[in-house]
Amino acid sequence: MTSSSKPDxxxxxxxxxxxxxxFTTSQRTAIEQHWVEYGIDYDAAPLPLEEIFPGGTRLIVEIGFGMGDSLLQMAREQPASSFIGIDVHxxxxxxxxxxxxEHGLTNLRIICHDxxxxxxxxxxSASIDRLLIFFPDPWPKKRHHKRRLLQSGFAELASAKLKAGGTIHLATDWQAYAEHMMDVLEGIDMLENAEGSNCYWECPIRSxxxxxxxxxxxxxxxxxxLFRKR
Ligand SMILES: C[S@@+](CC[C@H](N)C(=O)[O-])C[C@H]1O[C@@H](n2cnc3c(N)ncnc32)[C@H](O)[C@@H]1O
Known part of the structure; x- marks a missing residue:
């Protein structure tokens, strides 16, 4: 093993x-043509939200939007809310x-970073109204569980960024990850389960x-x- 290939x-x-x-041609072209207008380059500093969404009120953030279907639909249906999508894909x-x-949306911007x-x-702190995380990678092998996005450190951080009364909504089709999410979120003092202790959201509103x-x-x-910040 050379020094450059040693695990860091x-x-x-x-x-x-x-x-x-x-990449399809259309995806590549969209990045070349539209990133400047709708993308936000990552910088380790608070976003100037008033400048990005003048007069914006509710801020909704989706983490890991994947191909962006749900985010695009929500932003079209809720023009009075401001949306930020975060993904590395x-x-x-x-x-x-x-x-x-295509839809000329002014209420949705993207950050491509961790x-x-x-x-x-x-x-x-206390700047986000809703945080959405739909079908995060379940990392099913035990040795990979540490790679799951939803860990207590992450949940503490996410909760701190929610406004009082703001919500975090997660969905997964992996039962073991759902149980892990429940354990982690039930353990965060800043949050309460909007559906009642240890209950899942039976009829979720989700695109x-x-x-x-x-x-x-x-x-x-x-x-x-669905958990709410106290
Ligand atoms: C399994 S996909 C689900 C995508 C989408 N939510 C859906 O339901 O179709 C998980 C997504 O989360 C993104 N992701 C995972 N960890 C991330 C991180 N730390 N920062 C940004 N994006 C992340 C991946 O790039 C991927 O697009």
Whole structure:
């Protein structure tokens, strides 16, 4: 092993793997043409939200929007709310940029960077109304559980960024991950389960996503969790 290939013990554990690949021409073109207008370059400093969304009131953030279907639909249906999507998957960023431009949306912007760092540095405490995390990678193997996005440190950070009364909504079609999410969120003092202690959200309000459709086709159950900041 050369020194450059030694594992770096200081490297943070990431909840994603960046896969090179499979851009369509339209996704690539959308990044070239629309990133400047609808993308936000990551900087480890609070976002100037008033400048980005002048007069914006409710701030909704989706982490890991994937191909962006649910986010685009929500932003179209709720023009009075402001949306920020965070993902590292560039083909999905391209697809969402294409959708934003096609519909001329002014209430949706994208950050392409690790969500943990974005949450930590780019949002003030008590600045987010709703935080959405739909079908995060379940990392099913035990040795990979540490890569799951939803850990207590992340949940503490996310809760601190919610306004009082703000909510965090998670969905997964992986039962063991749903149980892990429940354990973690029930353990955060700042949060209360909006559905009652240890209860899942039986009739969730959630737009379809690529992974929700895939799960449906495979006949998977889905578990939704809704927690509110006290
Ligand atoms: C399994 S996909 C689900 C995508 C979408 N929510 C859906 O339901 O179709 C998980 C997504 O989360 C993104 N992701 C995972 N960890 C992330 C992180 N730390 N920061 C930003 N994006 C992340 C991945 O790139 C991927 O697009």
């Amino acid at each position: 013990s200081n490297r943070p554990i990431r909840s994603y793997v960046i896969r090179s690949g499979r 560039r083909p999905g960023v391209g697809k969402l940029l294409h959708g934003i431009a 969500a943990q760092e974005v949450l930590q540095h780019c949002f003030d 379809a996503t690529k992974f929700s459709r895939r799960g449906q086709k495979l006949g998977h159950d889905v578990w939704d969790l």
